[in-house]
Amino acid sequence: MDDYVGSDAIDSYAYTYNAPTSTVTNEPAIGITQTKGPINSTDGIDNDNDGMVDEPFENMNMTNFMYFNNSFPSVPLSQTDPSNATEYFQYMNSIWKDGTPLTCGGNGYGGSIPINYAYPSNTFTTGACGTAPWSEGTAGSDKKFVMSSGSSVLQPGSFNEVEYAYIASFDSITSNPIQNLDSVVHALRTMNSGVVTAIKKQTINNIFTISPNPTNALLTINSGKVINGNVKIEVIDALGKVLLSEDYKEFNQSTINVSALSSGIYFVKISSGDNATAKKFIKE
Secondary structure, three states, rough: OOOOEEEEEEOEEEEEEEEEOOOOOOOEEEEEEEEEEEEEEOOOOOOOOOOOOOOOOOOOOOOEEEEOOOOOOOOOHHHHHOOOOHHHHHHHEEEEOOOOOEOOOOOOOOOOOOEEEEOOEOOOOOOOOOOEEEEOOOOEEEEEEHHHHEOOOOOOOOOOOOOEEEEEEEEOOOOOOOOHHHHHHHHHHHHOOOEOOOOOOOOOOOOOEEEEEOOEEEEEEEEEEEEEEEEEEEEOOOOOEEEEEEEEEEEEEEEEEOOOOOHHHHHHEEOOOOOOEEEEEEEO
């Protein structure tokens, strides 16, 4: 009954934690950040909160964050667990079960200013709440949260990539893990977008292309020009495990057979000396 939740609209993450007690002082904070979302550059909205509207390839990060309470007798029904598709969809759009919007201040119910993010602290000061930070200030409760990204259009035959990172943060010194969680998430999001799990991306040059993507058999890596010197090509899964590896004394183009891999997301890592880059591909 001591759950707290919150959101960060700038770094696109949501979090929850339990208040420390006299017997448990090192409770973790759990954060989920969306590192990649669908592309939407035609809706007239600043979907990635960067101050620009509908820039080319605008990435939809977390566009809504909503919480609700477990269904106990003392909790108003409008703020409890969803029970049908309509109520789930409403929560995804920051709307309570009774159709009223999430609003600034208090517990987010019954106010006059609608907002997309519950408890965004000081990270959404240009939005509906203005310059006033809004964080959960009550005694906590038994609750859950929903973070969502949308809406977007998925045309027939096309695909969107969505990535999330799940982070656990501990702080045994101050028993306040939120500050540490914020630092970890911010560092993760400001890294090069090619950094995923165990792949550390460095600048080699951005001349490499891979095709076709998605693929169900052959994947061609092309450097655009001849690279003299040792080059290593590796296929790596999302956990950082090297599945395929080839070495070259000189490199221009290579085709790798990935037909034996299971369907999913993988990475091609191209290394030359101390430099490396990673390209993502989908195995159908």
